[in-house]
Amino acid sequence: xxxxxxxxxxxxxxxxxxxxxxxxxxxxxxxxxxxxxxxxxxxxxxxxxxxxxxxxxxxxxxxxxxxxxxxxxxxxxxxxxxxxxxxxxxxxxxxxxxxxxxxxxxxxxxxxxxxxxxxxxxxxxxxxxxxxxxxxxxxxxxxxxxxxxxxxxxxxxxxxxxxxxxxxxxxxxxxxxxxxxxxxxxxxxxxxxxxxxxxxxxxxxxxxxxxxxxxxxxxxxxxxxxxxxxxxxxxxxxxxxxxxxxxxxxxxxxxxxxxxxxxxxxxxxxxxxxxxxxxxxxxxxxxxxxxxxxxxxxxxxxxxxxxxxxxxxxxxxxxxxxxxxxxxxxxxxxxxxxxxxxxxxxxxxxxxxxxxxxxxxxxxxxxxxxxxxxxxxxxxxxxxxxxxxxxxxxxxxxxx
Amino acid sequence: xxxxxxxxxxxxxxxxxxxxxxxxxxxxxxxxxxxxxxxxxxxxxxxxxxxxxxxxxxxxxxxxxxxxxxxxxxxxxxxxxxxxxxxxxxxxxxxxxxxxxxxxxxxxxxxxxxxxxxxxxxxxxxxxxxxxxxxxxxxxxxxxxxxxxxxxxxxxxxxxxxxxxxxxxxxxxxxxxxxxxxxxxxxxxxxxxxxxxxxxxxxxxxxxxxxxxxxxxxxxxxxxxxxxxxxxxxxxxxxxxxxxxxxxxxxxxxxxxxxxxxxxxxxxxxxxxxxxxxxxxxxxxxxxxxxxxxxxxxxxxxxxxxxxxxxxxxxxxxxxxxxxxxxxxxxxxxxxxxxxxxxxxxxxxxxxxxxxxxxxxxxxxxxxxxxxxxxxxxxxxxxxxxxxxxxxxxxxxxxx
Numbered sequence: 001x002x003x004x005x006x007x008x009x010x011x012x013x014x015x016x017x018x019x020x021x022x023x024x025x026x027x028x029x030x031x032x033x034x035x036x037x038x039x040x041x042x043x044x045x046x047x048x049x050x051x052x053x054x055x056x057x058x059x060x061x062x063x064x065x066x067x068x069x070x071x072x073x074x075x076x077x078x079x080x081x082x083x084x085x086x087x088x089x090x091x092x093x094x095x096x097x098x099x100x101x102x103x104x105x106x107x108x109x110x111x112x113x114x115x116x117x118x119x120x121x122x123x124x125x126x127x128x129x130x131x132x133x134x135x136x137x138x139x140x141x142x143x144x145x146x147x148x149x150x151x152x153x154x155x156x157x158x159x160x161x162x163x164x165x166x167x168x169x170x171x172x173x174x175x176x177x178x179x180x181x182x183x184x185x186x187x188x189x190x191x192x193x194x195x196x197x198x199x200x201x202x203x204x205x206x207x208x209x210x211x212x213x214x215x216x217x218x219x220x221x222x223x224x225x226x227x228x229x230x231x232x233x234x235x236x237x238x239x240x241x242x243x244x245x246x247x248x249x250x251x252x253x254x255x256x257x258x259x260x261x262x263x264x265x266x267x268x269x270x271x272x273x274x275x276x277x278x279x280x281x282x283x284x285x286x287x288x289x290x291x292x293x294x295x296x297x298x299x300x301x302x303x304x305x306x307x308x309x310x311x312x313x314x315x316x317x318x319x320x321x322x323x324x325x326x327x328x329x330x331x332x333x334x335x336x337x338x339x340x341x342x343x344x345x346x347x348x349x350x351x352x353x354x355x356x357x358x359x360x361x362x363x364x365x366x367x368x369x370x371x372x373x374x375x376x377x378x379x380x381x382x383x384x385x386x387x388x389x390x391x392x393x394x395x396x397x398x399x400x
Numbered sequence: 401x402x403x404x405x406x407x408x409x410x411x412x413x414x415x416x417x418x419x420x421x422x423x424x425x426x427x428x429x430x431x432x433x434x435x436x437x438x439x440x441x442x443x444x445x446x447x448x449x450x451x452x453x454x455x456x457x458x459x460x461x462x463x464x465x466x467x468x469x470x471x472x473x474x475x476x477x478x479x480x481x482x483x484x485x486x487x488x489x490x491x492x493x494x495x496x497x498x499x500x501x502x503x504x505x506x507x508x509x510x511x512x513x514x515x516x517x518x519x520x521x522x523x524x525x526x527x528x529x530x531x532x533x534x535x536x537x538x539x540x541x542x543x544x545x546x547x548x549x550x551x552x553x554x555x556x557x558x559x560x561x562x563x564x565x566x567x568x569x570x571x572x573x574x575x576x577x578x579x580x581x582x583x584x585x586x587x588x589x590x591x592x593x594x595x596x597x598x599x600x601x602x603x604x605x606x607x608x609x610x611x612x613x614x615x616x617x618x619x620x621x622x623x624x625x626x627x628x629x630x631x632x633x634x635x636x637x638x639x640x641x642x643x644x645x646x647x648x649x650x651x652x653x654x655x656x657x658x659x660x661x662x663x664x665x666x667x668x669x670x671x672x673x674x675x676x677x678x679x680x681x682x683x684x685x686x687x688x689x690x691x692x693x694x695x696x697x698x699x700x701x702x703x704x705x706x707x708x709x710x711x712x713x714x715x716x717x718x719x720x721x722x723x724x725x726x727x728x729x730x731x732x733x734x735x736x737x738x739x740x741x742x743x744x745x746x747x748x749x750x751x752x753x754x755x756x757x758x759x760x761x762x763x764x765x766x767x768x769x770x771x772x773x774x775x776x777x778x779x780x781x782x783x784x785x786x787x788x789x790x791x792x793x794x795x796x797x798x799x800x
Contacts, residue, residue, distance in 0.1 A: 368451020
C-alpha cells in the first residue's frame with residue numbers, strides 16, 4: 001500500500017504547523033511520503049518535530065501505530081487526506097499542492113528566505129498545500145498581483161489611500177491581495193471589489209473560520225469573485241503567531257507589497273520585510289509625521305530598499321513590465337517656462353507700471369544693454385511686457 | 401593708485417549680478433582688482449558680462465572712462481566701495497568678504513557646483529561679499545547650522561512641523577537658516593527665536609529691503625538676535641530669478657537642508673537640489689499623499705540621495721557629529737515580547753476560559769507535548785496563564 005504525494009502533503013499539513021523549515025527540507029530532499037514516514041516514526045527528524053506530530057496524531061485519535069511502517073504511513077495519510085478532502089468539498093473549497101497546475105511557482109521562492117540566518121527563528125518554508133474558495137485560478141490571478149497591507153487601527157487617511165489604490169490597481173487589471181483583517185486589509189479588498197476586480201484574502205486560519213466576524217460579508221463576496229486562501233486545514237483558529245507565519249505567503253505570492261499605514265509594531269511591517277527579503281518590491285505610503293499610524297511607514301521608508309509610493313501609477317511602475325512608467329508629476333505650467341535665463345532676468349527687471357528704458361532695465365537686471373534690447377521684443381511678443389513711450393512696462397496680466 | 405581686494409569685490413558685487421561663474425573664475429585666476437579692470441575694459445571677458453557691467457556703470461553715473469586703465473579701475477572701486485560702506489554703516493550692517501575672519505569657508509564649496517554641467521545654466525559661484533545685520537559672528541553660527549525651507553502656501557501641518565523642528569534644533573544649539581519668506585521660512589525663523597536660539601535669514605534683496613513686508617517684525621528680531629544675510633547691495637529689489645540664485649547660499653552655508661512642505665514647483669526643491677549637489681544632507685519631511693503641499697516632498701523622496709526625516713533627532717543624526725544618533729522608535733512594549741517562539745505558540749493555544757491539558761494545548765499549538773509541558777509553567781510564572789483542574793486557561797488579564 002503506497003502513499004501518494006498529495007495524501008502525504010495533506011497529512012503533513014494537518015500534523016505540522018505551516019512553514020517548518022525542517023519538514024520542508026525533508027520533503028524536498030526525500031519526498032512527501034518519505035518525510036511523512038520519518039516524521040511519524042521519529043526517524044531522521046528532531047524531537048520537537050516528532051513530538052509535535054505525535055501530539056496532533058493523538059488529538060486526532062490516530063495511534064498508537066499499527067502494522068508496518070509503510071502501512072501505518074499509508075493509513076495516516078489516507079485517513080487525514082480523505083477527511084480533509086471531504087471537508088473541503090463540504091465547504092465548497094479545493095485543495096491545491098505544488099503538483100497541481102494551479103500552484104503559484106512564486107511561493108517556492110520562500111525556500112530561499114528559509115535559508116537566511118535571520119529566518120531560522122521563524123517558520124518561512126513554502127506552504128505544503130493551500131485551501132482555496134473562489135471561481136478563479138490562483139496561478140493566473142497572481143500573475144499580476146500586488147498586496148496592500150497595513151494597520152487594523154486605520155485612520156480616515158489610510159482608508160482613503162487603501163481604497164483608492166486598491167480600486168486603481170483592480171481597474172488596471174491587477175489582483176489585490178491582503179490578509180482579510182480589519183482596517184487597511186478589508187478596505188483594500190473592498191476597493192478592489194468596487195472596481196469589479198479580483199481580490200484574494202490570505203487567511204491565518206481554516207477556510208471555514210470567519211475571522212474577524214464583521215468581515216463575513218466581504219469574505220462571501222471574495223469567495224464569489226476572487227479567492228479565499230489559506231494553508232491551515234479547516235477548523236484551525238487564527239492565532240497571533242499564525243498571522244506572522246501567514247504574512248510570508250502574502251509577500252511571496254505577489255509582485256510587491258504596498259504598506260499603507262502602520263504603527264511602529266504593526267504586523268504589516270513583517271509582511272514588508274518578507275517582500276524585501278524575497279526581492280519583491282517593498283512599497284510604502286508616507287503620511288503625516290504627526291500620525292502614530294504612519295510611524296511604522298516612515299521607519300520602513302528610512303530603511304534601504306524601500307520605495308515611497310504616492311499614486312497607483314508609481315506602484316504599477318514598480319511591479320509592472322518594463323515600460324509601464326508613471327507619468328512624471330509636472331505641476332502647473334507657468335507662462336515664464338518658455339523663457340531662457342537672460343529673458344527671465346530681464347522680465348524680472350521690468351516694472352509693473354513705471355515705464356523703463358531698455359538701458360535702465362539692463363542695469364537693474366544686471367545684463368548687457370544689447371541683451372535687454374534683444375530680450376524685450378521677445379517678451380512683448382509673448383505678452384509679458386508692453387512698450388510705451390520709448391520704454392517698457394509689464395503687461396497688465398503679468399502683474400503680480 | 402592701487403585698488404584693494406576689498407574695494408574691488410564690493411565694486412564687482414555692485415556691477416555684476418551674484419553667482420557669475422565667469423567672473424568668479426577670473427577673480428580666482430587673477431585677483432579681484434585685476435578682474436574688475438578686465439570687466440571694466442571689456443578685456444578677456446565675454447561681451448554679455450562686459451555689457452552688463454557697462455549698463456550698471458552708466459546707471460550709477462560712472463563713466464565714460466577717464467584717465468589710465470588702472471586709475472579708472474581705482475576710481476570706480478573707490479567710489480562704489482565708499483558708497484556701499486557708508487550705506488552699510490547707515491543701515492547698521494557690515495560687509496564681509498572672503499578675506500575676513502568671519503567669512504564661512506563652506507560657501508567656497510559653491511565653486512565645485514559651478515563647474516558641473518547642469519549648473520552652467522544657472523549662476524552658482526560663491527558670493528563676492530555678504531551684507532550682514534546682527535550681533536553674532538557668521539562663521540561661528542554656521543558651524544552647527546541646518547536650513548529649514550519649504551512652501552510659502554504652508555498648511556497647518558507644515559506650520560506645525562516647521563515650528564517644532566526649528567524649535568527643537570535651536571534648543572539643541574543648532575542655528576536655523578531659512579529664506580525669510582512667508583510660510584515655512586518665517587515659521588522656522590519664529591520657531592528658532594521662540595527657543596531663544598540663533599536664526600539667519602538669507603535674503604534675495606538688499607539688506608534695507610523689507611520683503612515680504614508682513615515679516616518686518618520678525619526681520620527686526622532676527623537682526624537683534626541672529627543675522628540677516630544678503631549678497632545683494634542695499635537698494636536691490638527681490639526678483640524671482642534672485643530667489644533661485646540666493647538658494648545656493650542657503651544650501652552651501654549649512655550642514656544640511658530640511659524641506660518641510662513643497663508643491664511640485666516649489667523653489668524649496670531648488671535649495672534641496674543644491675544641498676544634494678554640494679554633498680550636504682538633503683532631508684525631506686513626508687506628508688499625506690493627498691496634500692498638494694507634499695507633492696514636491698514626495699517626488700524628492702523618490703530621488704536617490706534624499707533622507708526622510710520625521711523628528712529633530714533624525715536631523716541631528718544626519719548633520720551632527722559621529723555618535724549623535726537618533727534613539728530608535730521602539731513602540732509600546734508588550735508583555736509577550738519576553739517569550740520565545742515556542743512559548744508564544746503555546747500561549748496562543750491556551751483558551752480564554754476552557755481548561756485544556758498540556759497535551760491538548762500541544763496539539764493545537766503544533767508543538768511537542770514536552771515543549772508544551774515545559775512552556776506552560778514559564779507562562780504561568782509570567783502571569784499569562786493559570787493552572788486549574790489539571791490543565792491551563794488564560795489568566796484573566798491576558799484575555800483579549
